[in-house]
Amino acid sequence: MAIHHHTYDVVIVGAGGAGMRAALESSARVRTAVLTKLYPTRSHTGAAQGGMAAALANVEEDSWEWHTFDTVKGGDYLVDQDAAEVLAKEAIDSVLDLEKMGLPFNRTPEGKIDQRRFGGHTRNHGEAAVRRACYAADRTGHMILQTLYQNCIKQDVEFFNEFYVLDVLITDGRAAGAVAYELATGDIHVFASKAVIFASGGVGKVFKTTSNAHTLTGDGQGIIWRKGLPLEDMEFFQFHPTGLAGLGILLSEAARGEGGILRNADGERFMERYAPTIKDLAPRDIVARSMALEVREGRGAGPHKDYVLLDLTHLPREQIDEKLPDITEFARTYLGVEPYTEPVPVYPTAHYAMGGIPTNIKGEVLRDNENAIPGLYAAGEVACVSVHGSNRLGTNSLLDINVFGRRAGIYAAEYASTATQAGLPADPSASVISLVTGLLESAGSERVSTLRTELQQTMDTNAQVFRTEMSLKQAEQDIQALRERYKNVAISDKGKRFNSDLLEAIELGFLLELAEVMVVGARARNESRGGHMREDYPNRDDVNFMRHTMAYRGEDGSVQLDYKPVVVTRYQPMERKY
């Protein structure tokens, strides 16, 4: 197996929004390489639709303090409030920076960046919905991804496309580089670097019904986990209310921001019962749960009464065409439904990992509750800073990647400009080579696609919107059995060139381990908070569980749980009503 060596100051793993935003800062200061298992423009930031929150106050009164409060309350008080304040304050410049980089936002009649309503974003601490989401039709993520990529071209950022990072090097407690597998050739590349930034995205493929791309397999989280470093709040996963029924393809919350209404089989606007003040614009956890309850109680629509309806038929066609062109096309293409005249079948879809690699507000990765690993950074969905707590507000993720991607890029470059290169281990690629050859040479009989399907099935059945001790125990047992079978997995492609069979087998390994972390954390959290709904513990329990879960990998590979206090600055926990 050919091994190549490279030396950089900063290595960035992942080229979505967070990775490229970090790269624009880092590469302007020090020698930087960006490694991605895709091409940058394939990253899933491009699938984000509705908008990016910032209290610009371009169309009505707003303030970053209201934004901070909404973020904290939206996250059911598990948000670290110092981080939420950074997010809301820096939001304003983040949006303006993107505009100056060329992002084609929709405009107000005065030519300023237009803003619209989104779930959970309110005026003056919950009085009414506020127009805070800056947007470009329903392809805001696409525009952000393209704009960042275009600026990376302008700045001559160095990309290594289709390089799959499989290990991070840490020596003497400091970051020392990363090891990647090159998909085109099967060669191994060792990158020595002073700093490493993980920006590799989410882990939605543990679920069957998901808005996530096939490539979102938690690689960054998995690498950190195998190093014995902690993962934070992994039990909190967001189920987006409006996935296309049966498919999981995302229909933006912007549909409701523009006036769309959710109805049950009787045509009732059921959100009036669950969130009387802001109704369909309640945060996603509440809307998703309400939808699932309607279906469970027999008021679901369709031949099997297993979905609800997103009604846009009362909106002017010009408004739909101008503001929601892509999602209405998805409904036409994939369900054959015409949103001008027919309501669209929708059901919650696994969407976003609130948890991830714990970091502080500089983006530095934590080795425990307090101490950072010098030179190691994370930003975006892979990280947990924690600005989303137990439930992320819509439009706060496109914001997160820009604010904390930028921060990670700056702090990593500053660190790298003064630090020395940590020494590399004697055989830096040993563990990656053993992982790859182990799978290539396996004579087992289990198939990747079978195990993956069974994992996704048990997660959808047992760890989705509603969870109980029983269901989670079932999921845990299923995952453990699948992990045993995974030891016997084999692939049919034994070649070096573009071996996607091998790639998928490695990804499955990460998925299985991370699913177990999620389920074990969920089983131990005997309360309901944000995206984590335990039917056997339906209330939030601030006395015992107003704390972050910190999961560590035990010597035997088992999941060991510890906890970390939540940072509270301005806002004391209150009951969450909308």
Added chain:
Amino acid sequence: MTAVIEEPTAVAPIPAPVARTITVKIRRFNPETDTEPHWESYDVQAFPTDRVLNLLFKVKAEHDGSLTFRRSCAHGVCGSDAMRINGVNRLACKVLVKDMPSTVTIEPIKGLKQEKDLVVDMEPFFEAYRAVKPFLITYGQQPTKEYTQSAHDRERFDDTTKCILCAACTSSCPVYWSDGKYFGPQAIVGAHRFIFDSRDQGTEERLEILNDREGVWRCRTTFNCTEACPRGIEITKAIAEVKKALLFRRV
């Protein structure tokens, strides 16, 4: 008086969706074992609502794990899975089985080197994109807040902002097939997006690049690109607008 008991209206049983057999014919090539590309056929069961991408998943899961293709989002926004499906360039995740005959032929997109099965070398494609300076060029002091732009000015380049760099257009262009030097329609779309952006001040330098021998003038308006675009961009029209801008030096 007789009490009338309403009989529940009989509900017709909902017919289960019917799977049918699809023969998937794939242009395969493994550089480590094959000297030439060749056709292989596989039979799979598929539902009308399945995407052509699902057919490939099925072949990979049930017949041959070594089948290689790029994919990511699976709903037409990431641009990974442009392929020639029954002779026309499409994203495999945007074509449904219900719209397909019982045999579906799948080949890699043309004009770019086949690396393995449906994977082609994308580098020449991205190189052409980078060559047209696809980024906002401004001079002088930036505004404190945002640049202002009227809704009308924003609308002028809206169509070309939709591009996802899938290469369906460029690899459907006969001029691009005939020699690899022409920038291809995507690069012109990428340039159009900035040439017609009222904030941009790089029009002259960008137009000079496109005025090159291998630039816009190679376009023969065959409309293949417009037909192929999965985002519905009116590419031939955009190219015509760039040609006009070059002729009159005015946007």
